[in-house]
């Protein structure tokens with residue numbers, strides 16, 4: 221199974237509303253189906269499931285959607301919101317799953333890699349399967365263990381030793397014991413646990429804890445499971461164990477619920493709110509890292525010494541999706557500001573190569589969640605090979621942050637829209653800072669160049685704010701193009717990754733087919749697509765590649781293509797040669813991507829909205845992809 225959100229509760233309140241609210245807060249992890257199981261007052265487990273979003277679980281009482289349906293009253297339960305990998309979204313495949321007799325309820329995030337062989341052997345022993353999921357083998361393995369006379373937690377531990385793959389599992393059983401067991405194996409998805417005043421809550425992610433701790437200023441004693449650990453949570457407290465049954469002294473953390481509270485702040489969609497928050501995101505990524513007086517960047521807690529930085533031989537940047545595009549921009553920044561050779565690669569490819577990495581390689585991983593399975597696995601590989609590891613991520617307490625030698629937090633604030641926006645700009649800002657820092661340490665950046673970068677960085681929040689002040693122009697263009705079926709995005713140099721990002725943004729939220737290319741690649745194939753029905757968005761700011769992009773635009777126009785160009789203010793010449801223009805302020809080349817991105821986000825947003833798409837939760841996607 222899936223990326224998925226998990227919530228479980230044991231205490232003295234009704235479990236249903238707490239779990240339901242927790243699931244709503246986790247919907248960014250997946251929304252193909254949802255389900256809740258509660259141990260009722262007679263000790264039996266009752267289930268409610270729905271295909272689609274968590275909202276489908278609501279009771280029929282429109283006045284009180286959190287009112288507990290009579291048959292689901294009880295103070296122990298668990299719930300799940302699913303992102304399907306195998307087994308289509310259906311009631312039967314929705315979690316929680318149960319055993320042959322309905323005595324156990326299990327929710328799961330990850331993949332049981334040996335599920336087919338386990339399923340065959342369990343079926344041979346007479347177990348009845350109800351779904352196509354791999355998760356169901358977990359319930360029957362638990363049942364087997366308990367039939368052998370093991371306690372619930374021992375059966376749970378034993379089950380953990382039989383399954384292969386990366387996963388997070390949470391389970392409860394019938395009866396009046398009030399017990400939740402949770403386990404983490406590998407790196408696909410975390411488990412977080414909090415306990416207070418006779419109540420325990422388990423979640424796949426911190427927002428799951430909010431229903432219980434919303435009114436607290438801090439939550440102490442929050443435990444995060446590591447791979448190969450399990451927890452047993454009862455009204456009395458949470459205990460932690462390894463898979464050999466040995467107790468673990470869990471180091472816990474203190475969390476502020478304010479850090480994870482989320483609301484749309486009056487905007488129609490989180491995505492629009494997050495686009496509008498970009499000036500603050502960029503400013504906050506610079507806070508205490510940029511010395512505007514001296515024109516220098518400062519990373520006081522950087523663990524690599526100046527000598528170690530001087531000794532570096534290359535930088536490898538990794539990420540997935542939007543974060544990969546940030547890595548590709550980062551490659552240009554590292555090359556131009558630090559003088560080191562740099563490469564950018566998809567983490568999902570990197571992790572399965574045998575990349576040449578040594579202790580003179582700096583690996584920089586980028587990811588808003590810090591939980592993307594491929595990125596985390598690639599970081600492990602880099603670490604095994606002796607690389608120094610820096611991560612740029614937005615989530616404190618994430619796996620990436622815990623793994624890296626050094627974390628540069630994006631500080632963009634929580635991002636809920638599945639399409640990454642403000643975290644992309646925060647990554648680009650942070651990458652500029654990191655590249656300049658390495659450049660300073662290596663003497664590759666002159667004080668004048670450093671000062672120019674810092675001066676413009678300081679202006680960026682304001683410039684982005686000006687671009688966001690009037691979004692009517694994007695809305696007008698979106699109205700013109702939202703019925704298109706195809707789009708090409710072109711850019712060169714540091715803007716080639718922005719073309720890829722523009723195409724990704726459009727396709728993921730509007731479902732319009734969009735491709736991004738380095739513009740120089742056009743004549744090697746994609747130009748065959750050009751005719752009067754094809755719209756090309758070309759990034760043509762005033763930078764080193766401007767003349768080249770202008771030539772590429774002419775090639776498109778010569779074949780009757782429609783061209784929408786993003787150009788630098790004052791560029792009236794190109795404006796007269798294309799069908800539509802969008803202007804960005806003038807800026808030095810390394811900062812241009814912070815500006816060219818904004819019109820692409822807004823166009824994608826408005827086009828998706830006009831097409832009636834679910835902008836914040838596009839089909840088939842999830843915010844954190846914790847399976848490979």
Ligand code: AGP
Nearest residue numbers: 541542543587588589592639640
């Ligand atoms: C962004 O719009 C996407 N939804 C997606 O590509 C995302 O960037 C990717 O899954 C990586 O996530 P991360 O940044 O949390 O690692």
